[in-house]
Amino acid sequence: TLTYTNMIHCMCLKGKVDDALCFLDEMINKNYTPDVVDYTVVISGLCKRGRMEQAYEILEKMQKNGCEPSVWTYNHIIDGLCIVGQVEAALEWVRVMQNGGFDPNIYTYTILIDGLCKVGKLDWAKEIFDEALGMGLKPNVVTYNALLNGHCKGGKLNEALTLIEDMYQTDCEPDRVTYTTLLQGLVKGSRFSEALSVHDEMEEKGYEVNLQTLNSLARGLCREANHKDASRLFKRMQQRGYAHDATNYYLWIHSCCMAQEMEAAQTLLYEMMSNSYTPNIMTYNTIIKGFCKQGRLDDATKMINFMLENGTNPDIVSYNILIKEFFKQGRVNDAHQLYAAALERGVVPS
């Protein structure tokens, strides 16, 4: 029995639900009796993948075999329905479990709140939240985070900030997820000074700001042409020994180019290559555009050649930028020459 239980758990953890299903069947066929947890783990695995029909089958099977489902069993069913977007059906199951004599716990409510938020029903989610309070349940960080995420995604940033206040007032300490969610929301709403404060607060409190979040903040700052804060962010990353990725390098280079700091941009290009990141076409084009902006057309031309040497073919954009600039400066011959070269390489500039 122990072996089967272990196998079922293991398979579900690895995402091999079908194998877990086989073990469960085999267990029953050999007249062992799986317990609630065995059944629930399998149901959980199925629900996480939205395979609700099969989850129902197992639920029926367990009841037929005289095994009572627990709150957790129901929670997984409810979660699965939320995952496939059937929140109404999920709410229906809450009633089913109540009729069966089980009180929903804070996990049940958190699942519902998250589900409602993910389909944009924020007011409803708030109602469920209040209902949980009315039941004497204490919302935890995850409950708040789910509600917070919904409000951030829905652009309700002021409400989101109010939620943070509530958290402090109810002694629910915000965690890394709270801050990351808020930071992402503020970036999405272009509220960069607040986003930067959240970022600083995270650093102060020792919460890790992940690379994706840093990149999206940096991208927002670049969009706003806020080179000062962007470069502060990049430099801080370097100080703290964060690893850069290709996107991060691209954004940094882009930021430098916009600020006309071409030497820095070039240094970063070499640095990223020596760290074995391959610059993409946008990284190169940003640099070409940066040189053009400064009228350094020969450097821009060199960059085209550098690309060719390093196995990245300049695209229509690369050529367009430079040809246009040649014309602007009255270097008609160079423009024509580059156009011809582009054609030879199979690109037709417009």
Add this chain to the structure above:
RNA sequence: GACAUAUUUCGAAAU
């Protein structure tokens, strides 16, 4: 012994 939450890619030329 099983359970819930967030995680960029809206980016470069032209138009």
